[in-house]
Amino acid sequence: MTNSLEAPTIPITVDFSGGLEMLFDNQRRYAVSLPATDANGKPANISFLIDHLCRTLMKDPRADLFVLDRHIRPGILVLINDADWELEGEEAYEIQPRDNILFVSTLHGG
Amino acid sequence: MGENMGNQPRHSGATAAADLVHDGCGRRLSDGEFDRYSRQMIVPGMGKEGQLRLINSRLLIIGAGGLGCPAGQYIAGAGVGTIGIVDSDVVETSNLHRQVGHATARIGMKKVDSLITHLRGLNPLPTYIPHPFHITSSNAADIISQYDLVMDCTDNPATRYLISDICVLLCKPLVSAASVQKSGQLIVLNCPPAPQGLVDGKYPPCYRCCFRKPPPAGSMISCGEAGIMGPVVGMMGVAQAGEAIKILASALHVPSQDSLERNLLQPTLLIYTYDLESAVGPYSFRALKMGGRKKNCFACGENSTLTLSGIKAGSPNYEQFCSVPTSSCKLPPEERITAAAYHEARERGEIPEHILIDTREKEHFSFGSIEGAVNVPFGKFLMRAAVLKRDGGSGSDILPTKPANVDAPIFVVCRRGLDSQEAVEKLKELGVDNGGRRKVIDIMGGMKAWKEEVDPTFPFI
């Protein structure tokens, strides 16, 4: 965790939609420089990204509106380059440079 | 019959299948029908066949609100022959900015009757069927079985899961949309429908395949709480009608090799994001690629045990599935006061110096508040509380004002009485109660109760 200036990072964009932007200072799009590996030296995957977002970007203390037991909470879809993450390996998907990760909460109103 | 065959791509499989399903596709259009539908019939791909399929179709709109009204207008306009509408509500003034199928003169009328009145004015030719009650586990299959296609225009997750499950079991295509505040979503499900349990090969997903679990009850916001922009929900309702018309007119819902091979194999969730601070931009609309039917889906998957008789008997329990037990109040009675009692105590001068914190959003607060109230929106309040807890410092820094008397009591009011209880707990946690010398009190029932008990003219929204 030291030397973060020298540690390699992956440039990605992260989007929030469907009301989730409220948890991230009402900003819908963030350019994120994600550390390329986690604390154990494993390549950064979606789990690591979620953890990273909670530690660095979340402005709202209501973290349980985004994660529950370290997993994304039910009712939030995760899209990797506009495709449902289930098509890409879910939490284990290894983040690639210039990926776009979208978090969108399911709506029920009408 | 053959007048517009020449300029139209034909899907012979679907045409043949549709003819099997619907009688009357070879009949003539009446002069009235011909005039009314001419502009859509000359659209390439539509033609007289498409129009006759619409006329011979039965479509169910569940929910006559912000989605169902705009959807219904285009469904009726296009000439879908039988249109059923389900809703148990009555028209209210606060509906009218978005529920454009109702009218000021029809406030208080059942929504199904009001919408049918409007649609009949638009097009008297279809048969309109009112279902003026809630859709429930016990009546859903009986209603849905009478129709060819279902539009989910409802406003809560329990009903959405119920409708999808019934559509899976009855093999009905489902066009689903939802909208709240500044966002909308749309997806076509179960189209063309495949029997439950059929998972080899590619079949379209159901609602549960895409949205396996509902969000926790506390995280859901309704249009009543969060607000809703009319054009946002309207856009989604109109898009829903567009999808339904295309499915019925082209017989995309009639199971055949042909319809399976078409692009419906690529289920897509359309999301619309409306920004009050900027013009339409590159991310206002996004088309998201969703997976197909899931092998392990609770409703349509391989080992599903879902049945119509089970649902009718109450299993699964949709209400339970969609609600996490809500936290009941843990505050002792001496830390709570009714709106009426607070008002009376003030009038009698029993609480001269105190702080009144109103935790509603600033938009709500801007319409009116109790005299002397200071606005600290709940989200901001929680954020400040978290920062104080992390960095230390005096708990009283969270207070909007510093009265001379450091033990001056604090009253907290919110919209409906839930956030205020949590705020009282947080204030005590931060030591703002000065070890019990200072009272921190929740005004029960929030500004809603204030309107009901104290000031009926209060502009509560």
Ligand SMILES: [Zn+2]
């Ligand atoms: Zn399914």
